[in-house]
Amino acid sequence: MTGQPQRVLLLVGSPRGMKSTSASLGSYLLQEMEKGGTTTAIITLSQFMKSDEGKNELVDAINRADTLVFASPLFIDSLPAPVIDALEMIRDRRMVSQPPWRQSLVALVNSGVPEPRQNATALAIYRQFAEEAEFGWAGGLAFAPDSVIRGKPLREAGFAARNARKSLELAAEALGRGGAVPQAAVNLADKPLVPVWMFLLNANRSWKHRVKDPAVWKEMEKRPFRKTA
C-alpha cells in the first residue's frame, strides 16, 4: 500500500448491527484512526442489503472510501450469509465499474469460541474476495472475545479485552500511515482472552441465566427430530 488513507468505511456484518461485538471492534479501530485525521463512516450491511436502493447507497459509499473495514462474526466456520450476499454483489458491481484509485480492505472477524484460529477460514474468504474484487489486501485480525465484549464499547470491556484494544491500536497506527495490519497486532489478537477452562466454565454456566423458563431448562437437550425407517 502507498499513501495515507483519508476515508475509511466500516461495514458491520453482524445481524445485531451496532449492538454487536463486530461493531465494537470496528468502531474502536475507527476511533483510533480518527486521532490521526482520518474521516470515517459506518454502515450495517443487513440494513443496506434489504433493497435495491440500499444496495446502490452501499456501493456509492464504498466508491467514496479509500479503505474498507469489514467486521463480522463467525457463522458456521464462515461469514454470515448476508455478508456473502453483499460480497457477491460488490464483486459483480466492481466488474462493471470501480474508482480509479487503489482501494484497500481490512477484515476483522470474531467468534464465540476462545481460539481465534477458528476464524482463519473466514479471514481467508475475505482475502480471496479482496483479490477477486480488486481491492488491495491490508490484512485481517481474528478475535475470540464475543463472550467478553458482548457488544459493549471496547473501552468499557475491561481488562480481558486489553489485547484486543492494543491490537486494534497497533493496526490503526499502521493503517493510518498507509501500511498494512502489522504482525504484532495479529499476534495480540491471537492471544486467548481467558484460559479455555475458564471460558468453558463461564460460558456453559451463563446459559442457566439466559434461559428464563425452568421448564425450558429441563428440555435444553431435547431432540425434536428423529430418523424414521
Place this chain on the structure above:
Amino acid sequence: MRAVVLDGSLQGDQTSRTAREVLEEELKENGWKVRSLQLRDMDIGPCDECYRCWTRHPGLCASHDQGRMIPGLYVTSDLAVFLSPVTFGAYSSQLKKALDRMIPNVLPFFEKYDGEVRHRKRYPAYPKLVAIGILDRPVQSGETIFRKLVERNAITFSAPAHAAGFVYGSEDQESIRLGMRTVLSRVGVKV
C-alpha cells in the same frame, strides 16, 4: 438410506444443474432416497442470532419460514451433500443462508474436542458430509479455502466422514459422473 442435497447454485448455472442431476442419478440407482432442495427458490431468511432455538424452544428455529425445516432434514439423513459455486473459496450466499439456520442442531453448551472448543452435539448421530464446489476452471487458492471450510464444517456438524470435490465448467457428463463416484467413495458411499 436417505440423502439430502442442499443446492446453493445460482439461476442459469448449467454446470451445477448437470452436477446435481448426475449426483441424484448415482444415489437413486443405488437405493438412496434423495431429497434435493433448490435453495434459491425457497423462502429462507437469515439467522438473526436470537438464540431462541436454544433458550425458548430447544432444537427448533423461531422463524417460521422454509429455513425452519432444514435442521430436521439434515439430521435425519445419512448423507448430506452441499452443492455450491465456489464463492471466494466459500459457499454461495444461497447455500450459506441455509447452513446459518442449522444451529438448532447443536447445543448452546461447549465442549473441548480434538484440542479445541466446539458446541456440544444435540443428536447422537449426524450425516456424512460431501461438498461439491462448482468452478469454471481450477482455481488453487479458492479450492484450498473450500477444502478447509468443509473440514471445519465436518467438526462443527460432527460428520462421521467428509469429503470435498470439484466440478469444472469444461467437464462433460461422464467426467462429472466419475468425479461424483470418487468423492462419494471417500465417505464410504458405494455407487
